[in-house]
Amino acid sequence: MLRTVIIAALSLAAIGVGFWGYQEHKEKNAILINAENNYQRAFHELTFNVDRIHDQIGAALAMNSRESLSPALADVWRMTSQAQSEVGQLPLTLLPFNKTEEFLGNIGQFTYKTAVRDLEKEPLTDEEYNYLQKLHEQSADIQSELRKVQHMALENNLRWMDVELALATGEERTDNTIIDGFKTVEKKSEGFSESNVSMLPGNNSELDTNHLAKINAPAITEKQAVQKAKAYAQMKHVGEVKVTESGKGSDIPFYSVYVESKDGAGNVDITKKGGHILSYMNNRDVGKAKISLNEAGNKAAGFLKQQKMEGLVLHESTQYDNVGVFTFVGKKDAVFIYPDSVKVKVALDNGQILGIVANEYWRNHHDRKLAKPSLTEEEAEKRINPRVQVQEKNLAVVKNELNEEVLCYEFLGTLGKETYRILINANDGTEEQVERLRLSEPLYDRVV
């Protein structure tokens, strides 16, 4: 009797467990299919978009009328950014695929620049036309490779979940068609990126304009770096000191000096050549704010003066909890030099300098010869939207989208309750930049 009861109970339990297991299995499958479908969508959309990119570049090449060229280029730009976003949704991060992404990025950059330009006044140069032609050929290669992978994936019902698994476990199985296909695409793009760099017209690479890379001073020693760092951090009772050298991946070789003390631990990055301070960071807990933002700003200015970084004026100040962050920019003959910018962080409990970022400054700072603007201030102001109420105006040097320094009239104005910064090129009157200035945001859990 007892035996039958036990058997009955156990078999009931077994059925129960079986049912539960089946439910779990079904749920897991549903989730897996869901994830797989997301990957599939991104993949098929990617191939479709690369197809369209190729077609549209071709259309732009064949077009004769300038007016319709801009929309075609804008369309290419839109599709490249979509394709890039789709690549970002595929589990390819561990697979080297960055050259292909770079290739898409190049197409996007070029088509954007040409699409927003007034092609009526400034048509495509022969150089640019050739470049576009080259992009057309290259995108054909990428397109056909991707279509091949897509065909095989559809033919053999290949799953992206398997790709993800293969990549995650590090098993580079040779029979994974998708992985191999993407590797082929990547190899192709690698070849393109080498031949394209020299061809891209008007592309100032970051390094060309980096003044830190041009310094020809002998490198400072580790000992000198430590001395500089200690003097810089102005810490008492220095404890442990550690120095790390930058590896060969760094464009500008630097020392990283870690200094410990009673006033918190700090890290100072110093370039080897010239011994310039790139950044300093001290992470101590900051107590209740006791000094005003204004006073802290004066301390920051005093500190910069002490460091012999002259010709800088306070440009922006912001308070985050108990620290103030101040942006200083260069000023020469009443012209603001925005590329020469330095940020200083000051503790509002005792006014200690908690950090500085000067890499922008050192990268851009040089003796500038400021040309006279060919437009007058009134002429420039006429080019502003008449609905904007101009409150402040001055001259400023800024970097434009092509990474070149240009002299602009800067207008700060209001439109409704918002404040905008409007930059008008002082030589040809183009609106280089319009930007909404915003300092704060309502606290969401207080806005009910």
Place this chain on the structure above:
Amino acid sequence: MDIYPKAKQAAVKAVFIVCLVSFGLPFLPEKPGAFSEQVIQIGAVGEDVIELQSRLQHIGYYNGEVDGVFGWGTYWAVRNFQEAFGMPIDGLVGEDTKNKLVRASKYERNTARSQGGGGGGGGGQSGGPSATAVPPGFSQNDIQLMANAVHGEARGEPYEGQVAVAAVILNRVESETFPNTVAGVIFEPRAFTAVADGQIWLTPNETSRKAVIDAINGWDPTGEALYYFNPDTATSPWIWTRPQIKRIGKHIFCK
């Protein structure tokens, strides 16, 4: 997360100031009401700014929210006020401006608070700024999302290592070869282990939020790195081929 302790702090401060004012008033009738001695300038946050905004609003110079953050709207209001009252126009609220402002306007602490505190605020939260300073182009929620990622990825790391992880996320947003948004970079499949295993949803602490704000403000201890990995656990041989820049804590940062 930091709002409650701050609100408490502010409340304590408010009580303190109210006591001070009620004691001080009979003796110093000429002193500007609750304004502290400090010079107030653009970017400041706090009680002084609430008073400044309410006073400017009262006499019609300021038409924005009384939110306790000295933003551009407040800045123009101050400048216009200074111009109208024949003072040097510098946008700084010093002693002179405060005195003129106090004489020209009325300020009722409690009414200003109910306005400033986001319509009275629920749960007894009254007073204190109802807005917060954010770096240009970022919302508190973006910062929160990044803080989540930093906390999940690098919570055992030194502070510098946390700033470094935030800086890598931002470098990727800037880079041509990665998605162009913070969320796109963070949720790129297989990009961050903390995202893959769900650790990103742990509640971040104040340190990771500070690290994110530092990174947004330009601190980049990595020297513009785009990748990092933990040499003890890295599975991909490819990552070792990247040119390395620097090691911070357990992570190696590379181009």
